[in-house]
Amino acid sequence: MLSVTNVEVVYKDVILVLRGVSLEVPDGGIVALLGANGAGKTTLLRAVSGLLDVHDGEITKGEITLDGERIDHLDPSKIVELGVSQVLEGRRILGEMSVEDNLLLGAHTNRKESSQNVDRVYGLFPVLQQRRKATAGYLSGGEQTMLAIGRALMSGPRYLLLDEPSLGLAPMLVQQIRDLIVEINSQGTSVLLVEQNAMMALSIAQHGYIMETGKLVMDKPSSDLLADEDVQEFYLGLGGEGEAKSFREVKHYRRRKRWMS
């Protein structure tokens, strides 16, 4: 179990971005983390994978544990070795390198099982095998997302942190990526899925967290979240129809304000 307890993150010594966040990713589960822009979702992932340092951020309170062992303040390379691998937001594939080199890079900490993991990745994403000699920058958006996920899988992680895999993809491709995440999960990798596309994330996750300005405001099983009136309105774009516009906006504002505080 990957668990985050009461974590507080400060950037540049002054900007408090996470204000005591606690979250759990159980073994073999898919957990969704939703929230608006700037809520701190990516920061939370960085805290887990040890990438805060690059952004001049620091965990000032709380702890992050992997199966009971603390992993905050470990080097990112150590965290990857322990089996937590992150797919960065915006894919971040190395466009100048070939598809194969990108994948080999992911196997940096795990050379022994590299050929086995390559087979697994090619099994999940046959299109990558077809294009393995191609320059990664010339792949289509969907293929690049697959490459980014494949690269993270090359270290043989037990926990996969996905930061907005649906970013910039057509709805059909989002469906495909969603099915692939389910497939990866069924092969035994637990997934923490950060998404703006709440519908997609909640449809496959067992549990969901909702974040607003550095705090978790909701923590419920996905089905409850999908049924929640506020979530429907703020995140799924449903509900509120037929009501008087002005009244609704006042109400919306008040409810929203309650969430933010």
Place this chain on the structure above:
Amino acid sequence: MIELAVTLPQSLTRFLQATVEGLSLAAIYALLALGFVIIYKSTQVLNFAQPALLIFGAYMASYLSITWGWGFWIGVLVAIALTAGLGAGLERVAMRPMVGKPVFAAAILTLGLDIGIRVFVNDLIGVNVRAIGDPPEGGFGAPGLPWPQLPWNWGGVIIQPRSVVMVITTGVLVMALLYFFRRSRFGLAMRATAIDQEVALAQGINVGGVFSMAWILGGAMAAVAGVFGATAFAGLSASNAIAALKALPAVVVGGLDSINGAVVGALIIGLAEAYTATYQAQYAPWLGSNFSQVVPYVVMLLVLLVRPYGLFGTEEVERV
């Protein structure tokens, strides 16, 4: 002397002679330029301490092989290892705390390191030119291998064996480096770090190790260049470090972040310098004597005017 039966026309001999000189200069510049490029690519810092590494390497080689009498090969190899170690030490102690600080500040820091080390080494060298020694007769320590200490004479073109050794060694080192970057696990990690540090970190690459490795490679190659320089410029004195400053034009011409560019830039600069040395006195005597020393910088200026990012460099390379 090994004589070749053919006699070549004098103008051709002269041209070929200049080419040979130019190539051996280029070999030195290429090694230094590669050091610049590797360190720049992985750390974004232009390492102005390269002359200090060069002179340190050459001094250690001279000291170990002559003064301590370890012999040429052991002396040189240990000197290369020591210089690589010095590079790694400088990176760890002085440069690592500068990660995340403006690269301009880091580059200025390397200037300080350069001055500090050079003052120290120059004092050790003293006022006299030091010898660096020759490989033992018989060549490469292998008795029976015909390796003449005397120059070859091919139809009037005098070729020093050391020029051949320099060009071949540099060629082999460049090939080895390219292979290292293309094929090896750590080379791949270094390339990835050069492109995107955060991605490299996220893959579990030890980015600090990559920085160390860059300085180790830079130091080792500067030491080899220093040994070459001390043989080519007939001995080791404080002024040998100037060769490293001429590698800077080579890097700028080739493009700060291109390994192939560093080699091509070194060739251009080396040949331009040698041809100028040969022909300038005759065709443009009004430029004064020793104009060839200035030519690398002139070439650099011209290239900067046309392609500010160098012949092979990435556009919008950050300038220091």
